[in-house]
Amino acid sequence: MTTSTRSTIVAAEAVTKTFTTPDGRALPVLEDISLRLSEGEIVALLGKSGSGKSTLLRCLAGLIAPSAGTVAYRGTPLTAANPGVAMVFQSFALLPWLTVQQNVELSLQARGVAEGERRERALRAIDLIGLDGFEGAYPKELSGGMRQRVGFARALVVEPDALFMDEPFSALDVLTAENLRTELVGLWEGHEAPVKSILIVTHNIEEAVLLADRILVLSSNPGRIRAELTVDLPRPRDRRTPQFEALVDTVYGILTGRAEATAAASGPAAGRPTATPITVPLPEASVGGLAGLLEILVGRGGEDGLAEIADELNFEVDDLLPLVDAAVLLGFARTANARIEITDSGREFTVADILTSKQLFARTAARNAPLVRAVVQALTATDDRTMRRDFFLDLLRRGFDAADAQRQLDIAIDWGRYGELYDYDAHDTRFTLEPGAEAAL
Incomplete structure (x- = not known):
């Protein structure tokens, strides 16, 4: 069908x-x-x-x-x-003062199911998910994987049409997550899961x-x-x-298709909107992590498959995404067909001495990273070359929630400090333009 x-x-x-x-x-x-x-x-x-x-x-x-x-x-x-619908959350969301069985019965209790039936269905769900013997245990006595099993049992006990799961394995270690995924597939394929x-x-x-x-x-x-x-x-x-x-x-x-963002970051053109800190956010990547990726590429002849790099480093392929995005945004690399290739500017940055690499990064970040560019331009426009953090946070909150706005600014601080474009004093929350930084624009 x-x-x-x-x-x-x-x-x-x-x-x-x-x-x-x-x-x-x-x-x-x-x-x-x-x-x-x-x-x-x-x-x-x-x-x-x-x-x-x-x-x-x-x-x-x-x-x-x-x-x-x-x-x-x-x-x-x-x-x-x-x-x-029943849901399984990343954070387990168990009530610590209730036992495993009581946590599983909660959703049935909310639906008005009688006590005897609640107990029978909860024990059946606990057995299905591999937690039999732990009915009277409290969440603090369980490992992360076992607590997530309770979350699955609590969702399955109501026999929903659809089971919704929000990053259910991301808080678990690799082996536990893999085991739970395998068991979930087994229940689904065996038609044992009541969904x-x-x-x-x-x-x-x-x-x-x-x-x-x-x-x-x-x-x-x-x-x-x-x-x-x-x-x-x-x-x-x-x-x-x-x-x-x-x-x-x-x-x-x-996921790594950055053609539009890269084109926008390279400057305005006919019919193309100018990139802003909202439309082209900074990837969550440190300069050191970015440099490490580029060094790996140089060591591999300048090009390799993204999956191959991740496999050799014992990472998931998506763990590389922020670093890849940063390299592409700055023009240090390009991607096509799940492969990444270092550019001439990326190779120049990688093999340069520390002072030259800082200068190259400063020029590239000030031109291609919209938030870094916005900070430098705003500081250049002031008489004393300083500005409070809240000015930038207020602007960022037009497109991000408060937590993401702060994360974006933290990345910009890291990148700007490395390139010696500006400094940031956490005590008085002020940015200060470094001498000569405006030349990077």
Whole structure:
């Protein structure tokens, strides 16, 4: 049975979500998203930070209402929490004063299920998820993996139409996460899990390819569906097969597609809007991490596959994304078909002495990184070449929430200090332009 002929459980039509900042400004998070979750499929929402994955999940669960568009459960528009959905969270979200069994029974209790039936169904779910023997244990007595099993049992005990999972394995160590993923697939394939569909939010490319029948790749700021891919691979899936690796490379190529951002960062042109700190945010990468990636590329002859680099370093491929984004944004590297190649300027930066590399980085960051450029330009425009942090935070909050605005400014401080473009005094929260920095613009 194809997806198109299966019964639709949850549908979103033209969903847009905009939050309002404390000072009354609009903060767009999702824009014009339409999707369907049908019976018999696992769908992954994949995207970087700022893509609105978790916000979309909460809209589909009826926990928050979209600003525009509709979400429907089996054809009925939602006006409250989705009655056919149960959720598993990254943070476990267990009540520490309740036992395993009591935590699992909570969702049944909220639905008015009688005590005897609650106990029977909770024990069955606990057994299904491999926690039998721990019914009377408290969360503090359990490992992270066991606590997440309680989260799964609590969701499955209500036998929902759809199981929603928000980064459910990201707080676990690698081996525990892999074990839980394998068990989840086993329950799904064996039709033991009392659910008709699964929707998982993740930033992990391999996790999405391992689990999902379909992958929806979201772009960022605001979140839109950039691509939809069908995963036509039998389960259990082997990471080492050419088909698996090819699909990971395809998704990786979509996520690292920075052509528009790079073109915008290189300067205005006819019909192209000028890049701003909002439209082209700084990747969460340190200068040292960026330099390390470029050194690896030089050592590999200047070019290699992103998956191959990650594998040799024992990282997930998506762990490299911020470093790759930073290298591409600054013009030190370019990507194509899930491969990365160092540019002439990137090679020059890598092999230069420390003083020259600082000068090269300063010039490149001031021209290609919009927030760094904005800081230098603002400081240049003042009489005393100083400015308070809050000026930049207020501007950034037009496009980011408070935490992301601060993260963006922290990255800009790191990059600007390395390039000796400006200094930042954390005590009086002031930026100061370094002598001669305006020449880098």
